[in-house]
Amino acid sequence: DARVTQTPRHKVTEMGQEVTMRCQPILGHNTVFWYRQTMMQGLELLAYFRNRAPLDDSGMPKDRFSAEMPDATLATLKIQPSEPRDSAVYFCASGLVTYEQYFGPGTRLTVT
Amino acid sequence: KQEVTQIPAALSVPEGENLVLNCSFTDSAIYNLQWFRQDPGKGLTSLLLIQSSQREQTSGRLNASLDKSSGRSTLYIAASQPGDSATYLCAVALIQGAQKLVFGQGTRLTINP
Secondary structure, eight states, X not given: OOOOEEEOSEEEEXXXXXXXXXXXXXXXXXXXXXXXXXXXXXXXXXXXXXXXXXXXXXXXXXXXXXXXXXXXXXXXXEESSOOGGGOEXXXXXXXXXXXXXXXXXXXXXXXX | OOOEEEEOSEEEEETTXXXXXXXXXXXXXXXXXXXXXXXXXXOEEEEEEEETXXXXXXXXXEEEEEETTTTEEEEEEOSOOGGGOEEEEEEEEETTTTSOEEEOOOEEEEEEO
16 A cells, blocks of 8 residues: 655654655655645645656745755655744655556644 | 635535535636545645546545636535545646645534534
8 A cells, every 4th residue: 555654744843953754655656745824824835746856846935944855765855944934744656647546645844 | 816705605504415516716727636534634635636627526425526617626525424524725837837725714514413
């Protein structure tokens, strides 16, 4: 049963600390997305990659967020420095062009 | 800018009823529309995907329709069960932007035994 996996599932950190979230997309999927979910804003797209190349990161605060795909099996989202307003659930999703997106279980981030 | 709206925001019905969830979007230039289910504290589970050239898709007790010209989709749930209680989200994949998903705010559904 192929699934998107995300680590860690929960992260509590202090303001100013670096946070790294990892995602393993479903094998064979060539598109990877990072979303953020909050009560106020709902689900927002932060960035996405196709064939490991970043296509759009316009949803991310550029000064503190960065997203990379070191290889086809790993996507990372990094926040440095973290702020309390970054507290949210971060989802990774993967898919193929024109087909469904499959979501991971999410990383619940709390910045104090 | 594409905007997706879901009405109602919350719905509570007795078990066994058939129900319809609504989704509307402002720009008809879409690749596809996807319906998701989200349980509290969990990730999203894909329920149905309708390509822009299709009118409807069915899976078990679920039927989703798409009227692209009017910017509307509905999710029909037949013979509702308490296990159907969850938040249902619709999302449209944009043509401009290689299938970026734009989500609605969701409908929180409660099925009462």
